[in-house]
Amino acid sequence: MGCNCTKGIRANDSLDNNVKERRSKPNHKTSKKKKNSVSSSVQNNIGSVERVISSNNDEPTLRFLIPMDAKNISVSSDEADKKVNLERKSSKLLFQRRPTIEVGATLQQPKITRISSVSNGERGAQVMAGWPSWLAAVAGEAINGWIPRKADSFEKLEKIGQGTYSCVYKARDLETNQLVALKKVRFANMDPESVRFMAREIIILRRLDHPNVMKLEGLITSRVSGSMYLIFEYMEHDLAGLASTPGVNFSEAQIKCYMKQLLHGLEHCHSRGVLHRDIKGSNLLLDHNNNLKIGDFGLANFYQGHQRQPLTSRVVTLWYRPPELLLGSTDYGVTVDMWSTGCILAELFTGKPIMPGRTEVEQLHKIFKLCGSPSEEYWKRSKLPHATIFKPQQPYKRCIAETFKSLPSSALSLVEALLAVEPDARGTTDSALQSEFFTTKPFASDPSSLPKYQPRKEIDVKLRDEEAKRKKGTNSKQNESKKASKAVPAPDANTELLTSIQKRQGEKFNPDKAAQNGHTRYGVSSVNRNGENVMMGSSRSPRKELRTQRSFVQRGAAQLSRFSNSVAARDGSHFAIANPRWLEDSYNNNNRRHNDGDWSQRLVLKPKNYTKDRESIQGNVEKTERIHYSGPLVSAGRDLDEMLKEHERQIQLAVRKARVDKKTNRDDKGQTKAFLAANGR
Numbered sequence: 215m216g217c218n219c220t221k222g223i224r225a226n227d228s229l230d231n232n233v234k235e236r237r238s239k240p241n242h243k244t245s246k247k248k249k250n251s252v253s254s255s256v257q258n259n260i261g262s263v264e265r266v267i268s269s270n271n272d273e274p275t276l277r278f279l280i281p282m283d284a285k286n287i288s289v290s291s292d293e294a295d296k297k298v299n300l301e302r303k304s305s306k307l308l309f310q311r312r313p314t315i316e317v318g319a320t321l322q323q324p325k326i327t328r329i330s331s332v333s334n335g336e337r338g339a340q341v342m343a344g345w346p347s348w349l350a351a352v353a354g355e356a357i358n359g360w361i362p363r364k365a366d367s368f369e370k371l372e373k374i375g376q377g378t379y380s381c382v383y384k385a386r387d388l389e390t391n392q393l394v395a396l397k398k399v400r401f402a403n404m405d406p407e408s409v410r411f412m413a414r415e416i417i418i419l420r421r422l423d424h425p426n427v428m429k430l431e432g433l434i435t436s437r438v439s440g441s442m443y444l445i446f447e448y449m450e451h452d453l454a455g456l457a458s459t460p461g462v463n464f465s466e467a468q469i470k471c472y473m474k475q476l477l478h479g480l481e482h483c484h485s486r487g488v489l490h491r492d493i494k495g496s497n498l499l500l501d502h503n504n505n506l507k508i509g510d511f512g513l514a515n516f517y518q519g520h521q522r523q524p525l526t527s528r529v530v531t532l533w534y535r536p537p538e539l540l541l542g543s544t545d546y547g548v549t550v551d552m553w554s555t556g557c558i559l560a561e562l563f564t565g566k567p568i569m570p571g572r573t574e575v576e577q578l579h580k581i582f583k584l585c586g587s588p589s590e591e592y593w594k595r596s597k598l599p600h601a602t603i604f605k606p607q608q609p610y611k612r613c614i615a616e617t618f619k620s621l622p623s624s625a626l627s628l629v630e631a632l633l634a635v636e637p638d639a640r641g642t643t644d645s646a647l648q649s650e651f652f653t654t655k656p657f658a659s660d661p662s663s664l665p666k667y668q669p670r671k672e673i674d675v676k677l678r679d680e681e682a683k684r685k686k687g688t689n690s691k692q693n694e695s696k697k698a699s700k701a702v703p704a705p706d707a708n709t710e711l712l713t714s715i716q717k718r719q720g721e722k723f724n725p726d727k728a729a730q731n732g733h734t735r736y737g738v739s740s741v742n743r744n745g746e747n748v749m750m751g752s753s754r755s756p757r758k759e760l761r762t763q764r765s766f767v768q769r770g771a772a773q774l775s776r777f778s779n780s781v782a783a784r785d786g787s788h789f790a791i792a793n794p795r796w797l798e799d800s801y802n803n804n805n806r807r808h809n810d811g812d813w814s815q816r817l818v819l820k821p822k823n824y825t826k827d828r829e830s831i832q833g834n835v836e837k838t839e840r841i842h843y844s845g846p847l848v849s850a851g852r853d854l855d856e857m858l859k860e861h862e863r864q865i866q867l868a869v870r871k872a873r874v875d876k877k878t879n880r881d882d883k884g885q886t887k888a889f890l891a892a893n894g895r
């Protein structure tokens with residue numbers, strides 16, 4: 215794998231013509247650099263690393279555009295003639311993954327990124343290399359030095375994942391015969407905003423090069439296409455899916471093996487100035503040899519240790535989100551990933567998510583109940599935007615040791631450290647790797663010594679398809695009487711919780727009862743590791759409950775919190791959600807103030823074009839009324855328990871409303887208005 219970007223070139227491509235021309239007309243500037251010279255120039259922009267490495271050989275060289283991080287390959291970006299050239303020793307090298315060439319310390323220095331454009335000359339070269347001009351114009355930095363691969367050099371096999379922002383397909387690279395995962399991102403009208411955000415993900419991925427981080431192998435697009443595929447190595451499993459597979463029980467050494475790999479991958483990200491901001495089991499991918507790679511950098515961003523730019527607090531999937539983000543922090547660092555890591559460690563031992571909150575308020579309450587509330591000093595010092603609202607009148611006592619008393623003591627100590635309610639006490643990837651957990655027996659297993667598990671994705675896909683068909687049937691009946699789809703507070707978050715509580719209580723799940731209770735719109739459902747509803751407790755699903763959360767799709771009624779700004783209105787297969795990535799960037803770009811009130815209000819604003827984008831992916835969501843600002847549930851100054859009671863009441867109310875909606879098919883607009891009116895908003 216690797217260097218795939220070079221492989222789709224055909225004889226009749228304009229690039230090839232260019233290559234031929236260049237072969238017949240040697241570039242003196244390039245050849246001057248050949249003798250034993252290795253020179254690198256690093257542009258100041260993130261991801262725009264230009265390297266000029268010349269080979270010392272007398273073999274004839276071919277010249278193509280390739281990913282810049284390919285070792286043993288000479289790349290010269292020659293501003294003078296506005297062409298990017300490659301020299302390589304043999305075509306064989308193109309099919310090997312090669313580590314990124316270190317170019318001094320510059321790469322190690324974290325920088326806050328701003329997606330910046332390339333020069334006109336570079337843009338011209340990019341278009342010539344086969345990139346669509348809309349992409350080169352907006353995301354030049356992300357594609358700099360690469361050429362696109364062609365879709366017809368892959369055989370698409372099946373859909374294996376549906377993310378919030380993308381579809382993922384299993385495919386075969388016809389040139390290497392290797393399996394790959396293709397993550398498809400579509401852009402409605404080549405919308406520059408969404409292109410920029412995709413560009414950020416690519417730039418970040420290109421910055422990273424580590425065995426425990428998913429490697430971006432290349433990109434597929436064409437001049438005429440409005441979409442783009444990110445090419446990744448195909449991974450058979452993810453940790454959440456594997457952990458919830460019937461019959462799979464992890465040993466301590468195995469948990470250490472996965473945790474060690476996760477921490478090494480994170481260490482690399484952090485050392486390159488990247489915060490992942492969505493660490494959770496379903497984003498930790500595993501190959502057939504149990505090698506773990508951190509995937510899904512869609513919410514990742516660059517950070518700086520000091521002089522931090524404000525970042526959005528609306529990141530990290532709720533169950534893995536640290537308290538400071540729930541309290542509205544915009545000035546955070548690697549400690550957010552450390553918190554999520556602590557949640558995963560405890561989850562791997564206990565076999566279930568440790569804090570499955572339905573709402574941000576409830577999540578915070580769960581955190582305080584387990585980890586204790588922060589010290590007085592922390593409240594004063596941190597000046598967190600929501601501190602005045604959520605500071606409990608009585609401090610909560612920490613009870614991690616009691617809760618996880620069955621854990622081995624070294625694991626418990628690490629959980630204690632990682633789940634420190636005050637971020638600075640969580641330590642770093644380095645301190646975690648040095649901890650007793652990894653330095654005492656049983657030591658971490660070697661990944662290849664672990665059992666090989668049956669691939670599950672195909673089974674998941676089948677289940678999902680069945681479920682989608684079933685939903686479609688239900689929806690089409692509903693849709694007969696209404697043209698536009700409805701965005702309603704979905705009660706399936708409650709189903710999820712109900713399911714989980716019943717599971718934990720060892721009760722047999724009774725689908726009919728749950729449906730009667732109005733806990734689900736689709737019968738008995740739970741959430742699979744892709745965050746989609748799957749039938750549970752019925753013949754439809756042979757799997758035990760899979761309890762994972764999808765990034766950012768915070769479900770329906772669960773959105774009605776004090777600062778629920780992006781309501782994920784979910785109606786069957788339809789989502790409508792403000793993309794927090796955009797909010798952050800527009801926030802940063804505009805360098806706005808963030809007082810409490812403004813902050814919530816501002817986050818409600820949904821970029822227009824993104825809406826269109828989501829529509830094109832998710833279906834015909836009604837255009838005007840998708841984002842609802844729930845406003846404050848309670849006034850500041852009331853204590854947290856009271857607030858939670860009130861919050862619970864609101865959720866129940868939303869569930870009832872949703873049930874009524876199901877019966878009457880009232881449109882979303884009317885329903886939401888009624889709901890808000892009922893709550894005095």
Ligand SMILES: Nc1ncnc2c1ncn2[C@@H]1O[C@H](COP(=O)(O)OP(=O)(O)OP(=O)(O)O)[C@@H](O)[C@H]1O
Nearest residue numbers: 375377378379380382395446447448449510512765
């Ligand atoms: N390299 C890969 N190999 C196999 N499957 C993959 C790979 N990358 C992603 N997937 C599958 O596709 C799903 C969605 O991918 P990804 O998480 O990157 O998209 P997303 O839109 O950011 O999703 P989410 O909303 O869950 O965060 C993953 O949960 C995983 O099951």
